[in-house]
Amino acid sequence: MLEQFAPSDAVTLAALAESHGFSGVMATDHFQPWVPQQGHASFVWSVLGAIGERTEGDFGPGVTTPTFRTHPAVIAQASATLAAMYPGRHWLGIGSGEAINEHIVGQYWPEAPERIARMFEAVEIIRKLFTASVAGRDVRHSGPHFTMESTRLWTMPAVAPEVLIATAGPVTARRAGRVADGLITTDAPIERLQTLMTRFTEGAKESGRDATKMPKVLQLHLSWAPTDEDAMRNAVVEWPNGGMRFSRSDIRSPFDLEQIARSVRPEDFDGRMVISADPDVHRAHIQRHLDLGFDRIYLHNVGRNQAEWLEVFGREVLPGLRA
Known part of the structure; x- marks a missing residue:
């Protein structure tokens, strides 16, 4: 979580994680932290470049929002550059965004349906650019939210990065199955995750693809x-937002969220995040999600005790997991 650590520390921790058996990195794209206590919000694309240099596994932004702060064409260029530098390792995660990051450029912050529509149009532009650029030709776009004049990505890998769409809703998951290369979501009750996976599979089938061959990615917060x-x-x-039982998409300031966080109590985390000193409890929770069909699970320990956590999980949790 780049909200919690200086960029150089985040890169060092990514390399340390790999030395303990972790195989990939998901880095958050935030302009501001959730709460001031977290203290950081570095530029994700700079950090990802450094992570690529220090590690050997996969890596990507989980997730970026190419709809307000940054035009989709710029995100496509950033992603293609990383994929060209580190072939086969970089993936692109895309979401509909939160006001705490996106409102800072002064645009109107719309309701969720428009944010989702903008996200899917952004994915269309990015995929157009990837496809055309691999083929060595220009492409343009004129849509309800974005315009792009004729261009191509002049630095482009032979194989475009995977485009994964982040969602927690079944309708969006089905649409993601039709247009994206894979799915990203966060922890939720098993029944809700099962529904999400089913809708994604249905969407993939509608586009003539096999969802079993498409990445299904989970971001799992724990303590x-x-x-x-x-x-x-x-x-x-460190992570009071994990105990907030409401959407945080419309909150604009870390200081506003800090005021709300004062009402968070330990019981608010029940059913939302595993909090335990027992590695076996965490291992069983992770295994349930692997059994559900997730291909990759990115773990976020919410405390500052990262080095200690990586050592313990690398020794006592990862070896016991079954893919």
Whole structure:
């Protein structure tokens, strides 16, 4: 989480994670942290370039929003450049965004249906650019939200990066199955995740594709520390947004969220995030999601105790997981 760590520290931790058996990195694209306590919000594309140099696994932004702060063509260029530098390793995660990051350029912040429409149009532009650029030709776009004059990506890998769409809703998941290369979501009750996977599979089938061959990615927040008390303290202090049982998409300032966070209590995390000192509890929770059909699970320990956590999970959790 680039909201919690200086960029150089994040790169060092990514390399340390790989040394303990982790095989990939998802980095957040935030202009501001969720709450001031977190303290950082570095530019994700710079950090990803450094992570690519220091590691050997996959990496990508989880997720970027090419609809307000940045035009989709610019995101396509950034992604293609990383994929050209690190062939076969970089993927592009795209979401509909939150006001805390996107409103800073002063645009009107629309309701969710328009944000989702803008996201899918952005995906259309990015895929157009990838396809045309691989073929060595120009492409243009004129749509309800974006315009792009005739151009191509002059630095383009032989194989375009995978485009994954982030969603927590079944309607959007089905549409993602039709147009994207894969799905990203966050932890939720198993029944809701099952529905999400089913809708994604249906969408893939409608476009003539096999969802079993498409990446299904989960971002899993957790809190581990040597004691249950420390694990809970880390969650409440460092990641209070994880205990908020409402959408945070319309909140504009970390200082506004800080005021709301004062009402977060330990019981608010029940059913939303595993908080435990027992590695076996975490391993079982991760395994349930692997059994559900997720191909890649990116773990986020919400505390600052990253080095200790990576060592413990690399030794006691990862070896016991079954793909």
